[in-house]
Amino acid sequence: MCGIAGLINQKRVRENGSRIKKGIVLQTERGNGLGAGYAAYGIYPEYADLYAIHLIAVNRQSLEKAQKFLEQHFFIHAAGNIPVWNHQINDHPLLWRYFVEPRPCRTEHTLSYRADDYAIEKVMEVNRILEDAFVFSSGKNMGVFKGVGTPQEIYDFYCLDDYAGYCWLAHNRFPTNTPGWWGGAHPFNLLSCSIVHNGEISSYGVNRRFLEGFGYYCRMQTDSEVVAYLLDLLMRRHELTIEEATLVLAPPYWIAAEQLADEAVRDKVIALKIIYEAAMLNGPFAILAACADGLFGITDNTKLRPMTVGRNGAYTFFASEVSALYEMDEDLQNIYMPRAGQPCIVRLDADGTPGSCPESDYICSQIIQ
C-alpha cells in the first residue's frame, strides 16, 4: 500500500508545494515512514535549458567521484548542495544538484547521439558503475526530492515551500519487496518523465530485461523504477503519444482488443500489444506520470489500486483517496473515478486556451466502449 497525489495547472501557473503536501500528508496511513518524495515541474526557470541533475552520494568520496564524472561529460553551469533543513532528519546522504549541458561529443559514434540520449547514457553510467552515487533526477526545469521519512518530514527536509511548480507529484511509501532507502523512494525520474506508483509490478522481471535491450539499467532495487524508463523509451525515443504509451503500459485485454469495431484502431492496438508485450505492466498498480506534455494516471485492468481525479478550472488533481482531493482544493467542480485500466490524461496548454475536461481524454474508453 502506498499513497499518491498529483496536481497540474494546464496554464502553467506555478505554486509552491503546500497544497500537494496537504494532499499526501492526509494519506499518512498509506505509508510507514520508510519513504516519501515529491516531483515538481517548472521550478528552475533560470536554468530551463539545462539538465538539472540531482545526485545522492553516500559519502564524500563517492560524491567527488561522481562530480568528476559529470565534469568529464558535461559543462556544469551551476552546482551546489540541495538546500535541506536537517532538524528532523539528520542521518541523510549527501544531496547535490548540478545544472549541466552535454559536452560536444568527441568520437564519431557519440556524435550521432541526440543530447537527451547522451544525458541518459551518462545518468545510467553513474548509476551502474559508480559506487554509492545515484542520479535520481535529470530533467530540465524540474526536480525530484525524495528520501526516507514521512511525507511531512521529507517536505520540510527539502524546504519545498521555497519551490514554485505548475505540476507536482507526491508519494508516501510502504515498501514491501525492497529496502527503504533514499534511492528507492518515489518519484522515479528520467529526463522529463517522473512517476509515482502504488502497487507491485509482477512483470518487473521482463520489463527490466526489455529495457536493458535499449540501454536502460535498473539500479534502484525496486520495481517502480521501470515505469519511468519505459515512458522515456516509448514517448521520447519511439515517439508514441501519451495515449499510445498508456495503451502499451496498461493495454486492453486481447478479448477486448480483438473486438474493437474500428479496424484501423484494432490493428493498431494489436500491433502495439505485440511489439510491446514485454513493456506491458502486470500486477496491481495505480501510476501517476508527469512528462513534458502533462500529467496522466493509469491503473491496472482490474483497478486493484485506487485512483481518483478532481477538477477545478485549469487545475486537475489526482490522489489515491477522494478526501485528499478535497484537501488540495475545497472547491472541486468535478470528481471522477476512472474505470479500471482506463487512463486519465491532462495535457498542458500550448496556446493558453482553457484546458479540456479529462474525460474527453479517456482514450481507452472511447476505443473500447
Added chain:
Amino acid sequence: MTIAVSSPGLRSFFRPLFDREYCDGCGQCAVECSFNEIRMETRAGRKIPVANGRSCGACHRCELTCPRGAIRIKEDGMPLRPHGVWHADAVNRVHLQAASGAVALTGLGADTSLPVYFDRLLFNACQVTNPAIDPQRELMETVTYLGRKAQSWQEIADVSSFHRSLIPLSMPLLFAPMSYGSVNLSFQLAMARVARKKGLLWYSGEGGLHRDLYSYSDCVVLQVASGRFGVSREYMQLGRAYQIKIGQGAKPGIGGHLPGEKVLPGISETRMIPLGSDAISPAPQHDIYSIEDLRLLIYAIKEASGYKPVCVKIAAVHNVAAIASGVVRAGADMLYLDGYRGGTGATPAIVRDNVGIPLELALAAVDQRLRDERIRHRASIIAAGGIRNSGDVMKAIALGADAVAIGSACLVACGCHVCQRCNSGKCPWGITTNDEKLAARLDPAWAEERLTNLVEGWHHEMREIMGLNGIYDIGSFRGNRLILRGVGLSDRELAVLGIKHAGE
C-alpha cells in the same frame, strides 16, 4: 546393420505375470503383444498364456487390455553383482553389440540420469502485497503471436498487415514434428484436429503432408528437411509456415532414418520415394554448408511460399547461442530449439544419450544472447525437448521461450508407456507404427479426445500458475526470470539460467 537397444542381450528386464485365478485363457494378451513375448499353450487341458522372458519391454499393452485384469508387468532384470561402473545397462549393451556388431538403436528421448533442470526450478507466488488472480473468476490470457516482430512502433511500415504476417496461438503450445512414417496418419490427424480446434499449430515432420491432411494445412508447419521428402510446388503453397530442419535434440548431427520396411504405400507416395526403400536423410542439408547457405534456403522458401514465416530447427549443442544468433540474422522468423531430452522415432542410443545439451540451459543462453544482441524481436523461440507437464511449459516460458512444443507427451496421452521401442515399428499402442493391424488400434477420434483433454488440462494449469504469480497475460510471464528460483544449483548453473537461488 542396426539392432534395438531394448532387445536384451541377457534377457528381458521385465516379465508379464499371469494370475491363474483370474485368467480364463482367452488369449487376448498374445494377440495384443506385438513383440511376441506371450504365447498360448495348453496345459492339463487348459489354455494358458506363457511369457517367453526375452522381449517384454514394459509397454503394458497386455496388462491394460486383459479383459480379466489378470496380468501384471514386473521388473525382472538379471541380478548382477553391483558395480559402480559396470551397471546392468552397460553390461547389456556390450553383450548386445558383441552378438551383433550393430549400432544400437532406440526411440524417444534420452533416459540418462543427468539432472533435469526443470525439476530444480521453482515458481514464485503472490503473498499479501500483490493479490494472486483466480483464473476461475477472472480473465487470464495466453494469446501468443509467433514470427518476426519489430523493435519499435516506428519500424512498422504498414500497421494493418503487421499482425497478419504473424501466427496467433491461443496458448503457447505446439505439437512437435513427428513425420508420417515415424507415426501414422491417425495420430497426425488427431494432432491436426486438436490444433485446429484449439488454435494451435502442428508440425508435419519431415515426411511430407499426406493428401488426407491437406484440409488441415492452415494450422500446420511443413518441414523441409535434409531428405526433402514430400517437397513439391504444391507443398510450398500449402503450409501456414515452413520449418527447415537442421538438427534434432535426440540426434544432433545426424539425419532422420526410416527403414524400408516402414515405407508402405501411403508413406511412399507422400515422401515421393519408391516403396520399401530406406528413407535416409543426410546428416547435413546438402545445400547448407554454411550460414550463408541457410540464408539462401530461408529466402528461397519465403519466395516459393509467398513469404510465409520460416522456422529453423536446431538441436541444443555447446555453441547454441552463437548459432541461434546466426540463424536469426540469416532471416529465420522462428527458432525451434530442441534440447537433449528431445524425442525421436529412431536414433542410435550412443548419440541420443551422449550428444547435445539440456534445453533449459540452451534456452536461457539463446534468449539472453539474442537480447544482448538486440535481435530478440526478430524471431520467436520455440522450445522443445522433454516437456512433461504444464510446469515445464511455464518454466520454459519464464526462461524466455515464446512457445513450447510437445511430442512425447502427445504419444503418452495416446497410450504410450515410454517403452522406448518406437524404432521397432511394432508400437503396441498403434502410434509409432504403420503396420495395418497395429495402427488400427489407434482410433483418431479417441486420440483427438485425449489430446484435447491434455491441452485443456495444461491450459487450466498454465493459467493457474500465471494467476498465483499475479499475472493475467502470458506476455508478462515470458522471459520473466524473477519468477523462478533454483534449488541445489551451482553459481555457474544459476548464471547460465539467469536466475537466483531459492532464498535470495
